[in-house]
Amino acid sequence: MIKDIIFPEVHDIGIAIVKEHEGLDEYNAYIFNFREEDITNVLITSTGYGVINEVKKKTSTLRHLFEELQSLDYKLIEPVSKEVFGISNEYWISFTIGEKMYDKKFIFLPESIIETNFQMIPFIDKKGVIIK
Numbered sequence: 001m002i003k004d005i006i007f008p009e010v011h012d013i014g015i016a017i018v019k020e021h022e023g024l025d026e027y028n029a030y031i032f033n034f035r036e037e038d039i040t041n042v043l044i045t046s047t048g049y050g051v052i053n054e055v056k057k058k059t060s061t062l063r064h065l066f067e068e069l070q071s072l073d074y075k076l077i078e079p080v081s082k083e084v085f086g087i088s089n090e091y092w093i094s095f096t097i098g099e100k101m102y103d104k105k106f107i108f109l110p111e112s113i114i115e116t117n118f119q120m121i122p123f124i125d126k127k128g129v130i131i132k
Contacts, residue, residue: 033069
């Protein structure tokens with residue numbers, strides 16, 4: 001039964017939406033491994049959903065696979081259009097460490113990806129919004 005399955009807690013993994021260049025509206029999503037160990041079989045699904053001007057919106061679901069993300073490293077997931085900042089942007093991450101499988105949802109709420117929420121993102125020294 002599903003109640004008998006143990007789901008290990010995910011920590012030291014982050015997703016960031018990063019502004020690539022000052023003065024330009026170019027944004028990318030990145031995954032970060034802040035752990036002291038590599039993670040493997042990293043599967044990421046991304047989708048956006050919400051309401052804009054009283055109309056329900058849903059983006060396509062995209063899937064990305066990385067065989068490995070080394071310790072204290074990051075990878076580019078995908079470009080992100082500024083037009084989806086007004087809806088929820090969900091990144092569902094699954095990965096393995098050794099024999100254990102982990103998963104976690106990271107959700108950027110509507111209007112949370114704004115300049116007043118930007119901070120310096122570790123490893124890449126660019127500004128953006130990060131969820132750990």
